[in-house]
Amino acid sequence: MNGNIAQMQGNILFWIIIALFAWQGYQRGIWSELIKMIFVVGGLLLGTPAWLGLTLVKAINGIFLSLQFLIHGGLKAVITGNFNANALSKIFETISRIPPPVSAQNMELAMFLVMLFLVIIGYLASKFIKKNAMPGLGMVAGIINGFLLSYIFLPLLPRKSPFTISDLSPAGIIKQLTALFGYIVGSILLLLSSTFKFLFSLFGAWTIPLLIFLIIVIVLSSLKKTTKKSSNGGC
């Protein structure tokens, strides 16, 4: 019985998401939805280990190791043309001791964060398209985006629903709402702490200074210049 209710809730949630995306697609037009779709598909490809996820992780680790090679004497060897076997083996010995930025433990988290980042970028990029062209096609593209995002995010929801709709008494509803609120806050905190841990594994002690720097640059850049109105009144 509980399983049926949880499944029904999942289905309702799915169709609500599809309806919302269809409405948004209709409102914003085809171009805006297509841009979003490109980023969502990109995120899906890079966030799935079987598709491009593992390649992405290998690329990140490879670029990091190449940088470490250059930092630890490789650049000097390239510039001077002195590819002494001893010097090179020392460099490789040093960089082999440096752990890769994306380890096996945080590989899935890294892929998920890249996917989330691309989805957010896609959403922000689509906002630059102001013209609402071909709303009908926009609605279709919106539905496809809804399907894609449901495919990405719905499996992340817990199998056991954090709230049930079986008890509809006032006390039951309050209890369910409290459980839902606790679940949402807990999920946000988990996402934030996982992201912070991942960033800390990449940047170490510089994580917080870099975050502060990024926040102020992004927020300050968003303040647009105010245009002053002419005070002569056209006389």
Add this chain to the structure above:
Amino acid sequence: MGPFEFLWLTIFFIFILIAFARGYGKELGTTTLIFVALFLITYLAVPRLPGLINESYRKFFHTALPRRQMEHLLASGLSLTFIAIVFASYAGDTFTFKGKSAKGMQATLYTLLVGAMNGYLISGTLWYFQDNYRYPIADLGVLQLPLTQLGEQIANYLPPYVVPPAFWAILVAIMLIFKVRK
């Protein structure tokens, strides 16, 4: 009183609420003054003040100031100075960033980010004054030591511990460049 981190979290959330009440354009002015205060405190006050106080005390009383008294003096003096600077940044004619702010969800997100940053900087710095001087507030019975495990963890990430002093000056310079540009 409950664990110290509850007090820290309360102050943190209060500053997020203040940010929503004022808008992020105004809050950035406060952020600038916090950066200035943090630079002065971490670059000048924390390393030099104990020596200066000791020297002056020795001149007048011909004896050294007991360590615990020095810690009480520094923790309360620096906390009050910092609170005064933060208060000044909110009171009267404030230092604000003029310009048209973003709208809708974007504005909410930016306000949340700036509010959270100000909350972290203010509550974190006040905590730092206690942590750096071995919790003088505990002597007054306001706080029960030791800290909880979560408290110990948070205490490792307090702003003056994780941001080098010169970096505050760089942040102030960036803020001023944007202020002039707008």
